[in-house]
Amino acid sequence: MSFTADRLLLFGATGDLAQRMLLPSLCALHADELIAPDVKIIGTARSEMSDSEFRAFAREALEKYLPADRRGGMADFLNRLSYQTLDATTLDGFDDLARKVGTPARGLAIFLSTAPSLFEPTIKGLQHAGLDGKTVRMCLEKPLGTDLGSSCEINDAVASAFEEDQIFRIDHYLGKETVQNLLALRFANIMFEPLWNAAHIEHVQITVAETVGLEGRVAFYDDAGAIRDMVQNHMLQLLALVAMEPPSDFDATAIRDEKVKVLRSLRAVSGNETVTGQYRAGAIGGQAVPGYDDELGKDSDTETFVAIKGHVDNWRWKGVPFYLRTGKRLPQRRTEIVVQFRCVPHSIFAEKGARMEPNRLVIGIQPEENISLNLMAKVPGLDREGIRLRSVPLDIAMPDAFVGQHRRIAYERLLLDLIEGDQTLFVRRDEVEAQWEWIDAIRAGWSANGVVPKTYTAGSWGPSAAIALAERDGVTWNE
Structure with a gap:
């Protein structure tokens, strides 16, 4: 049922996410008059x-x-x-919550930002109080489980009260402008899509690098590790957008259908195609930082870094490696996608002494949103000693390209889509489960082979084995 909600109910309204992202995003939408004057926002927490x-x-x-x-x-x-x-662990208080929400004229949108252990009792409380039904939407903030089994339990609990077209599973990376621009880059420009395949692309790199350590997430992070915190959701969503086939239309069903095909085509990863690491004391930006075990206060086998060589086994990407890398306490905060094209099949400049480099497309997602395409150009001169060519970047800085446009918080778009009912940038259940199947298989391989994270110094780019993972294929990480 299509409707624009006039009530927004925020669970976890006093939490860190609400303070940093949700309330600022909603206020910014209000300032731009993008949410109707009659939309009421009800916060709830303990x-x-x-x-x-x-x-x-x-x-x-x-x-x-x-x-x-x-x-x-x-x-x-x-x-x-x-x-x-509200204490969501008991039914007491949900009737009072329902009275506070009142009777929406058009519909209710619920944003559930609580511990996953509270999802099921919260759903039961909402049903008890009549805060379900066809004019209610449910938005779930990650983590959605710790493996496929626990993810299915959460999804089953939500599905007991809401249909799939009422469920909005959020991945805030999908709200970033440059991530959305990836679709425009591929499908609105004739020069890219014909080359977007194994015949012309040598490999793809996806990096999510963080300079921070635990930052108050001690209990969650030590249970999750880098592969479940970053790879299972954000990085696999980026991979799916890079690798998907052209959808028939720009709508939720068509786009998500193509993404799930990619996720189901991911080849099982072999033992020599992953590297895990855990940072030790070092320095970042000239400041000394402690090691993971020091921050945690105990020894742990949780990985704070992971690098994976993956493959999408379909016609478009046969033989093209996808290198994924993420970690904490790395030298720079950076999220980017690198598409490395193949060399031209024949250089007409070789006899003139010119050296060729293949084209490279770099899509920066954070901290700066930009797109850079490296092109070969002739160095000015009379060429008496031969022709010299140089790789020259063609840069598009998104804030500069669209002067006067606000740099929006990713949650602005996602909250507005939740209120209006557009699921295009939200994750469907079959996507989540395909992601977990791939991740669970990797973790099972680590367990079976007794894989223990290699140490790396904070401020470095991870264990040396991660460099070797790419370099044995003749690939260098983009740094």
């Missing part, structure tokens, strides 16, 4: 607060995390907010 106390809490978060030039009409935005204290 903390005891009145409406006025929650508004003061929200104001403090907005002043801390939202740029001043995007706080237009903040007082009016705060008037949209109300709050209801």
Whole structure:
């Protein structure tokens, strides 16, 4: 059923995600008049607060995390907010929550940002209070389980109350402009799609590098590790967007159909195609930082770095390796996709002494959103000692290309899509389960072979084995 919700219910409304992302995103949407004046936002969490106390809490978060030039009409935005204290582990209190929500004129959107252990009791509480039905949408924040089995349990619990077309599984990377621009780059430009295949592309690299350590996520991260925290969701979504076939249309069903085909085509990874690591004390940006075991306060076999050589076994990508790399305490904060094209089949300049380099497309996602295409160009001169060619970058910095446009928080687009009911940038159940199947097989291989993370110094690009993983194929990581 198509509707634009006039109630938004935020579970976990006092949490870190709400302060840093959700409330600032909603205020920015309000400032740009993108959400209707009658949309009410109800926050709920265990903390005891009145409406006025929650508004003061929200104001403090907005002043801390939202740029001043995007706080237009903040007082009016705060008037949209109300709050209801709730312990989601019991049914007590859900009736009071329902009264606080009231009767939506058009529909209710729910954003569930709580521990996964609370998903099932929360769903039961919503059903008990009548906060389900065809005019309700449910948005789930990750993590959606720790493996395929636990993910299925969560999805089954949600499916007991909501149909698939009511469920919005969020991956905030899909809300980033450059990620969305990947589709435009491929399918709106004639020069790329005919070359986007194994005949012309040698390999693809996807890197998600972080300079931070645990940052208060000790319990979660030590249970998850890099492969479940980053690869299972964000990186596999990026891979699917790079590798998918052209969808028939720009709509949720067509795009997600093509993504799940890619995820189901991922070849099982062999033992020599992964490297895991764990950082030790080092320095980043000239500042000394502790090792993972020091931050954790105990020894652990959890990986803080993982590199994987993957393959998509279909006609388009046969024989093209996809190198995935992510880690904490690396030298730079950087998320990027590198598409390395093959060399031209014959150089007409070879006898003139010119050296050729293959074209390379670099799609930067964070911290800067940009696209760079390296092209071969002639170095100016009279060429008396031969022709010299040089690789020259053709750069498109997204903020510069669209002057006057706000650099939006990724959650802005996703929250607006939730309110309006557009699932295109959300993840379908079969996608999640295909991702978990691939990840579970890798982790089972680690367990069977007794794989223990190799150590690397904080501030480096991970274990030397990760460099070897690529270099034995003649590939160098883009650094």
